[in-house]
Amino acid sequence: MRKFLKKAESWESANKLRRGIASRQSYLLGPLLGIPLLVTACTSPDLPSGAGETKQPQQLRTFTGPHLWIETVAWSPDGKFIAAGSGDRLLKIWDARSGQEIQSFTEFSGFVISVAWSPNGKYLAAVGGARDRVQIWEVSSWQRIQLWNPPDPTFAATWSPDGKSLVVTTGKDSTTGKESSSSLLIYDLSTGQNTTTLSVPQPVTGAAWSPSSTHIGFVSYVPRPPPYQPGQDTNQGRVMVWDLAKGGGSSTDQNTRLWADPNIAGGNVTWSPDGQRFAVPGEGNTVQVWDMKSGQGQAALVGPLDRVTYVAWSPDGKSIAAGSADRTARVWDMSSRQLIATFSHPDNVSSVAWSPDSTMLVTGSSDHNVRTWRIK
Numbered sequence: 001m002r003k004f005l006k007k008a009e010s011w012e013s014a015n016k017l018r019r020g021i022a023s024r025q026s027y028l029l030g031p032l033l034g035i036p037l038l039v040t041a042c043t044s045p046d047l048p049s050g051a052g053e054t055k056q057p058q059q060l061r062t063f064t065g066p067h068l069w070i071e072t073v074a075w076s077p078d079g080k081f082i083a084a085g086s087g088d089r090l091l092k093i094w095d096a097r098s099g100q101e102i103q104s105f106t107e108f109s110g111f112v113i114s115v116a117w118s119p120n121g122k123y124l125a126a127v128g129g130a131r132d133r134v135q136i137w138e139v140s141s142w143q144r145i146q147l148w149n150p151p152d153p154t155f156a157a158t159w160s161p162d163g164k165s166l167v168v169t170t171g172k173d174s175t176t177g178k179e180s181s182s183s184l185l186i187y188d189l190s191t192g193q194n195t196t197t198l199s200v201p202q203p204v205t206g207a208a209w210s211p212s213s214t215h216i217g218f219v220s221y222v223p224r225p226p227p228y229q230p231g232q233d234t235n236q237g238r239v240m241v242w243d244l245a246k247g248g249g250s251s252t253d254q255n256t257r258l259w260a261d262p263n264i265a266g267g268n269v270t271w272s273p274d275g276q277r278f279a280v281p282g283e284g285n286t287v288q289v290w291d292m293k294s295g296q297g298q299a300a301l302v303g304p305l306d307r308v309t310y311v312a313w314s315p316d317g318k319s320i321a322a323g324s325a326d327r328t329a330r331v332w333d334m335s336s337r338q339l340i341a342t343f344s345h346p347d348n349v350s351s352v353a354w355s356p357d358s359t360m361l362v363t364g365s366s367d368h369n370v371r372t373w374r375i376k
Contacts, residue, residue: 057331057341060360061099063370065092070364071113073351076139077121082362084370085112091126093142096355096362096372103142107135114156118163123189125157125166134168136189146192150185156206161213164189169207169218184218184242196248198255200240206268210292211275216242219266219280237266239280241292263288263300268310273317281308287322287332301332303339310351316358319375323349329363331375343373 068087075082075096082096091105091112109129116125123145125136133154136146152170159166166189171182182204186196200220207218217239224236239259246255267281277298282288287301287308306326313320319340321331325348331341343349347367354361359376 057343057361058374059343060372060374063092063094063099063101063372064368065101065104066090066368068111068368069347069366070350070368070370071111072115073353073362073364073370074115074117075353075355075360075362076117076124077119077356079356081117081139082370082372083115083117083124083126084364085115085126085128086368087111089128091115091128093124094370105135105137107144116157116159116166118159119161120163123163125159127154127157127168134166134187136166146189148187148192150183150194152183155204158207158209158216160209161211165195167207167209167216169204171203182220184216186248196244198242198248199250201251202238205266208269208271208278210241210271211273214244215275215292216244217269217271217278218242219264219269221266222260233265235266236262237264237280239264239269239278239290257295259290259295261288261297263297265308267308270311270313270320272313273315279311279313279320281311281322285324285326287311287320289320289334299337301337301339303330303332303342304328309349312352312354314354314358315356318358321352321354321361323352323363325349327365329361329373331361341375343371345371 066086066088070084070086072085082094085091089108089111093103094101109131112126112128114127122139123136124139127134133150134148134157135144138145150168150170152172154168154170156169157166166187168185171180180203182200184198184207185194188195202220202222204218204220207216209216219237219239221235224234241257243255263283265281265283269278269280271278276292277289279287279289285304285306289299291298304324304326306324308322308324310323318334319331323329327345327347329343329349329352330339333340345365347365349363349365351364361373361375363371
């Protein structure tokens with residue numbers, strides 16, 4: 001029992017590391033655990049948005065089953081299913097309305113760190129473990145149709161808007177131990193072949209395809225120049241946007257655009273539905289919103305009392321939700337940039353995802369549970 005508890009403790013530390021909570025010295029574990037990031041270059045979004053009047057939304061249901069923390073959650077495009085990956089190497093699927101467990105997949109050699117439904121809802125992709133790193137199931141039969149093993153540890157998989165391709169984020173430590181490198185691999189769903197690769201000289205923790213299919217945004221980390229503020233991470237997040245028309249190879253000024261701003265903390269990237277803006281977790285427990293065309297910061301959404309772990313833009317474009325290490329999830333209205341809802345949890349909130357009609361939210365927490373909430 002003592003050995004198990006010690007192992008679970010190390011898993012939890014690894015989970016915090018992947019969410020950008022641990023220091024750069026601990027990052028060498030990253031390739032073993034799966035860490036996605038995004039990078040950009042522009043002026044600081046010094047536009048804080050007030051807390052506004054908040055409410056505790058109605059909790060609809062609690063989904064149980066996993067025995068360790070929830071890593072990732074996703075709501076199917078037809079609204080029928082909720083998927084969640086957890087630290088005990090499980091991928092579970094529930095009926096969103098009844099709460100009934102539909103499927104439980106155990107074919108993972110490590111904890112499940114990324115799940116993604118295809119835009120048409122026909123397929124589900126999941127990432128987890130050192131073997132069988134990317135798995136894809138056909139939803140109608142729940143039969144696995146693809147199994148990919150990229151050469152390096154894999155952190156995330158995200159669908160293209162047409163559902164024909166996925167971008168897979170991988171990473172590894174350098175032989176010197178001083179730096180880590182990453183790759184974004186685009187796979188064709190029908191053939192299972194890697195068609196395009198972008199190599200990045202820094203660790204990458206998350207990627208998202210733009211709604212127009214023309215760009216992929218991702219977050220990466222670089223060492224933060226001293227002096228450090230109390231409690232500040234020694235890593236600094238950046239956002240990069242890959243112009244797919246410029247091809248792959250090594251990331252350069254020709255094929256990627258960089259947002260290197262001290263207000264970016266790292267984590268995941270989420271696009272507005274029109275593709276004109278994106279949001280990322282920010283320094284100072286904020287959510288940073290940026291304009292894609294001008295490169296300017298548009299807002300710093302405030303409210304969380306601890307580090308923001310995950311952000312998600314609603315499908316209707318009207319709201320942004322974020323999970324936080326302060327044991328809450330929060331929702332901001334993007335027309336007023338005001339905080340409008342706060343959801344309290346027993347433990348850190350690691351992942352959030354919207355229902356397709358933007359009226360509900362699903363959250364995953366370190367207390368092992370998945371919850372749904374009504375927003376509107």
